[in-house]
Amino acid sequence: MPRADAVRNRRLLMDAAAAEFAENGMDVSITRIATRAGVGKGTVFRHFDTKEQLLAEVFSDRLEELVAVGRRLTEADDAEAALFEFMTTGVEIHVRDRSFCQAAAALSPSEASVRASRERVAEVADTLVDRAREAGAVRDDVTGLDIVLLLSAAAQAVLSIDEDPQGSLWQRYLALIIDGLRPQGAHPLPVPAPTLGRFTG
C-alpha cells in the first residue's frame, strides 16, 4: 500500500517526463524532468530503476492511445478504411512527439512495459487485419505485428531527411506501404512473420 505522496509524485513525474521528452527529445536530463515535476532528482530513481525505464513507461503509455483507437475501429463498418485509419493514427503518434521515434529505435525490445503494450497493439492490429482480409483489402500473409512494425517504419523513414517531421511526407510512405499490403499482385514473402514471444528467451 503506497503512501499518498508517492502515488502523487509518480504521476507528476510521468507527466513531466512525457512533456519534456515530447518537447526536447529523449536526451533531456533527469534533473530537468525532476524540476518540472517539482521533486528532487533522487525521487526519480525511487520510482523508476533507470532513465530508460522511465522512457519506456512514457512510451508504452502513448502506445496505449493507439490500442484504444484500434479497439474502437474494430467495430467500424468499413474494415479496409478502419485498418488504414489505424495505421494513420499510429504514424501520427510517432510524428507528433519528438522522442517517440527515438524511443522506438533506442529502447531495448525486452523492456517489460514496452513488450507488454507492444503485445496489446499487435493484438488489436491482428483483429483489424483479419477483418480487412475478409473484406479482400489486404493480402493474407501479413499479421498485426507486421502492421505495427511497418507503420513505425513509415514514421522513421521521414526522419532521415527532415529535422522537424511535423510535415506530411510520412503520408507518402504510408500510402506506398499500404499499396504493398494489398492482395493484388502480391508476391510471396521470403521469411515468415515474426512473433513477439520468440525473442523473450
Next chain:
Amino acid sequence: MPRADAVRNRRLLMDAAAAEFAENGMDVSITRIATRAGVGKGTVFRHFDTKEQLLAEVFSDRLEELVAVGRRLTEADDAEAALFEFMTTGVEIHVRDRSFCQAAAALSPSEASVRASRERVAEVADTLVDRAREAGAVRDDVTGLDIVLLLSAAAQAVLSIDEDPQGSLWQRYLALIIDGLRPQGAHPLPVPAPTLGRFTG
C-alpha cells in the same frame, strides 16, 4: 598542407571509430576510440569538431559503399533485379553495423558530410529507378530518394522487436515494400516526392 602524422592520425581515428561504432553502437566513448587509435583523446577534437561529426563521417563512408554498388548495378542487364539488389545491399549495410541504424535516425540531416553522400546515393538510385521504370518494374511516381528512405525504413522496422538484427526478418519487410513499388494496382500518392535541397535553408 597537413603534416604527415596528422593525416596518419586522422586515418587511424576513422578506422578505430568505424570499428568501435560497429561493435558497440554509437554510444562508445571518445576515450575508447582514441585509445584504440593509439592517440590522446584531445587529438580526436583536433580532427573532428564534435563526436557527432565523427559519427557522420564514418556513416557517410559506409554510404559510399552503397554508392559504389549502385554504380556497378547501373550497367546490369536486368534493370528490375538491379534495383532490388541495390535495395538489398542497402538494408544489409544498415543491418551489418550496430551503429548504422542509430546513426541514420540520430544524425542531424543537415550535417554536411551526411547530406553530401545521401545526395550521391539518391542520384545513383534515381538512375536505377529510371531504368527499372522503363522495364515496367516500378510505378512511375517513385524517385531514387524514395528508395533510399524506404530501404532505411525496412532496416529500422526490424529493430523494434529484435535486439540483434543479424537475422533475416528485414527481408520480409523489404519484400513487402518492393511489392508496394510495383506498377500493378498502384494508387496515386497523396504527397509529392521529397527533395534533399528543400531542407537546406
Next chain:
DNA sequence: ACCTGAACACCGTTCAAGT
C-alpha cells in the same frame, strides 16, 4: 516509507603546456 541533495564515476569538450 518516502524524499532529498550531496557525492561518485563517468561523459564530451576545451585548452595551456609541450614538441
Next chain:
DNA sequence: ACCTGAACACCGTTCAAGT
C-alpha cells in the same frame, strides 16, 4: 602545426541523512 592530458561542466545513478 600538431599532440597531449589535466581541467571543466555536465550527466545518470547511489546513498546517507532527514521527515
